[in-house]
Amino acid sequence: MTDETGPAPLDRTGDAGFHLTVDGRRIPVEPGQTVGAAMLAAGIRSWRTTRFAGRPRGLFCGIGVCFDCLVTVDGTPSLRACLVTARPDDEVTTS
Amino acid sequence: MSHEMGGRDVLHDLVVVGAGPAGLAAAVTAAGFGLRVAVLDTNARAGGQYHRHRAGRPPAWAPLARLHTVEHLAEHRVWAVERGDDHFTAHAVAGERDGVAVTVRGRRLLLATGAYDRQLPFPGWDLPGVFTAGGAQALLKGNGVAPGRRAVVAGTGPFLLPVAVGLADAGVRVLAVVEASRPTPRAAALAPHSPARVVEAAGYAAALARRRIPYRTGRAVIAAHGDGGALGSVTVARLDADWRVRPGTERELACDTLAVGYGFTPQLELAGQLGCASTPDGFVAVDTRQATDLPGLYAAGESTGIGGAQLSQVEGELAAYAVAGRTPPKALLRRRARLTRFAAGLRALYPIRSGWSSWSDEDTPICRCEEVPRGRIADAARHGADDVRSIKLLTRAGMGWCQGRMCAEATACVLSDVLGRPIAAPAPTRAIAVPIRLGDLAQGAS
Ligand SMILES: Cc1cc2nc3c(=O)[nH]c(=O)nc-3n(C[C@H](O)[C@@H](O)[C@H](O)COP(=O)(O)OP(=O)(O)OC[C@H]3O[C@@H](n4cnc5c(N)ncnc54)[C@H](O)[C@@H]3O)c2cc1C
Ligand code: FES
Numbered sequence: 001m002t003d004e005t006g007p008a009p010l011d012r013t014g015d016a017g018f019h020l021t022v023d024g025r026r027i028p029v030e031p032g033q034t035v036g037a038a039m040l041a042a043g044i045r046s047w048r049t050t051r052f053a054g055r056p057r058g059l060f061c062g063i064g065v066c067f068d069c070l071v072t073v074d075g076t077p078s079l080r081a082c083l084v085t086a087r088p089d090d091e092v093t094t095s
Numbered sequence: 096m097s098h099e100m101g102g103r104d105v106l107h108d109l110v111v112v113g114a115g116p117a118g119l120a121a122a123v124t125a126a127g128f129g130l131r132v133a134v135l136d137t138n139a140r141a142g143g144q145y146h147r148h149r150a151g152r153p154p155a156w157a158p159l160a161r162l163h164t165v166e167h168l169a170e171h172r173v174w175a176v177e178r179g180d181d182h183f184t185a186h187a188v189a190g191e192r193d194g195v196a197v198t199v200r201g202r203r204l205l206l207a208t209g210a211y212d213r214q215l216p217f218p219g220w221d222l223p224g225v226f227t228a229g230g231a232q233a234l235l236k237g238n239g240v241a242p243g244r245r246a247v248v249a250g251t252g253p254f255l256l257p258v259a260v261g262l263a264d265a266g267v268r269v270l271a272v273v274e275a276s277r278p279t280p281r282a283a284a285l286a287p288h289s290p291a292r293v294v295e296a297a298g299y300a301a302a303l304a305r306r307r308i309p310y311r312t313g314r315a316v317i318a319a320h321g322d323g324g325a326l327g328s329v330t331v332a333r334l335d336a337d338w339r340v341r342p343g344t345e346r347e348l349a350c351d352t353l354a355v356g357y358g359f360t361p362q363l364e365l366a367g368q369l370g371c372a373s374t375p376d377g378f379v380a381v382d383t384r385q386a387t388d389l390p391g392l393y394a395a396g397e398s399t400g401i402g403g404a405q406l407s408q409v410e411g412e413l414a415a416y417a418v419a420g421r422t423p424p425k426a427l428l429r430r431r432a433r434l435t436r437f438a439a440g441l442r443a444l445y446p447i448r449s450g451w452s453s454w455s456d457e458d459t460p461i462c463r464c465e466e467v468p469r470g471r472i473a474d475a476a477r478h479g480a481d482d483v484r485s486i487k488l489l490t491r492a493g494m495g496w497c498q499g500r501m502c503a504e505a506t507a508c509v510l511s512d513v514l515g516r517p518i519a520a521p522a523p524t525r526a527i528a529v530p531i532r533l534g535d536l537a538q539g540a541s
């Protein structure tokens with residue numbers, strides 16, 4: 001489940017970017033960005049729901065402490081999107 | 096991979112956990128004395144929280160440029176540290192996604208694990224669009240991504256200023272900086288201790304004024320409201336001296352982003368594992384050499400007290416002198432003393448007042464991971480749970496992924512409210528400092 005609003009993108013680093021996919025949708029990545037930052041830059045602000053109340057979750061602490069931002073990347077589940085550096089053609093799936 | 100440089104079999108003179116200002120300054124200084132040093136850090140790039148930078152854009156900071164003199168093990172999560180007869184062993188998982196077990200040994204160990212934003216729960220604090228102040232800063236500095244378009248920056252402490260200016264520089268419309276304390280009158284008294292920091296603060300204040308961003312003191316964001324599951328507005332209210340809401344002063348601000356932080360909480364898991372002594376206010380206790388009470392174990396930076404990047408760096412350098420058995424220059428000691436006094440003065444300007452716990456109601460989630468609302472914690476307290484550990488067992492608050500990092504302090508406060516006496520959040524004593532997959536553990540044990 002994804003929810004979208006528009007964040008403001010910053011200046012580019014100048015390096016050639018690449019793409020990853022989130023639930024099949026291609027989004028651009030700047031080299032060195034985390035999966036979570038790339039998702040946020042693409043306007044995806046939440047990408048999972050909590051087990052009991054189904055409350056939406058995305059990035060919160062941004063540094064690997066809160067575990068709100070869990071995603072599956074290339075089949076590996078429960079990774080913190082704010083810590084995983086994106087690689088070309090990563091396939092991110094959300095729950 | 097860098098750990099093939101010898102991480103496994105070499106007995107290093109010094110192993111450092113944390114590549115922030117404290118850890119890196121220590122590592123580079125110790126390497127300069129000819130010691131064999133390894134630094135392990137969770138992040139892909141060295142620099143910690145302060146010198147966070149984008150890939151391919153190194154910041155101008157001397158220790159980062161001299162990093163080639165030490166073995167830097169990036170993306171290494173240290174999940175356990177052990178003390179042997181004459182050395183320490185750090186167990187890490189390398190690679191955020193692949194998880195390769197790595198063991199690094201050293202005669203001395205320095206914990207420079209830093210801190211993270213302190214959060215005070217209020218209704219709606221778990222809505223997407225609410226970020227920690229540090230998290231917003233990390234997105235800007237490390238990723239070049241602004242978290243939204245219309246933002247409010249709230250909480251307490253001088254750190255709110257660079258966050259607000261950073262957001263504005265990134266093109267975000269910052270509606271207000273909402274500071275719970277009323278810091279102005281005594282701020283000038285700090286000037287003699289650290290002119291550089293005061294000039295820095297004045298610079299941020301001027302930047303706020305230039306961009307017409309209002310700086311409102313004695314107020315807080317007491318609720319965040321969601322529209323279709325994401326942040327749509329926040330309620331800002333005036334506070335009394337104890338941080339209780341002055342009724343009738345509530346005002347709603349439409350925004351898609353809230354960056355919120357009430358100072359910092361030290362990262363203490365590894366210190367807790369080794370069982371070294373802590374200070375009454377919950378930091379790693381160190382002497383003037385940055386040594387803990389355990390032989391061979393040192394600590395520096397914000398895990399020993401919140402004082403900013405410059406103090407962290409000085410403490411790291413002093414730790415390196417101690418590890419190398421050298422006498423530190425007097426000027427360095429004086430610098431630490433001055434920065435420590437300044438930090439203490441700052442902390443006194445931005446205290447946390449207990450009235451914040453009236454911002455939450457029965458339904459407000461205190462533990463985000465296990466979704467435990469305030470009401471359930473209060474219930475458990477009324478049924479006899481009288482410490483944070485019993486609350487955890489009865490309600491699961493603090494038992495989820497983050498292991499209480501986000502909620503332990505707040506849980507203790509809710510408990511204090513119900514019981515009418517102060518309850519301390521327990522020091523962390525987990526066997527595993529950072530969650531790792533069982534497969535990684537099995538691999539590490541083999
Ligand atoms: C998110 C955030 C952003 C901040 N941004 C600023 C800023 O822009 N300006 C400012 O003045 N202050 C900032 N601060 C305050 C900050 O704490 C600085 O004062 C300074 O970075 C502290 O230095 P340090 O070396 O003690 O720790 P840190 O810089 O926090 O470095 C500690 C390092 O240890 C690593 N670490 C911790 N535990 C482990 C483990 N188990 N295994 C491996 N690695 C581990 C962390 O990932 C981190 O890289 C920020 C704080 C936070 C939490
Ligand atoms: S946002 Fe907190 S762990 Fe990723």
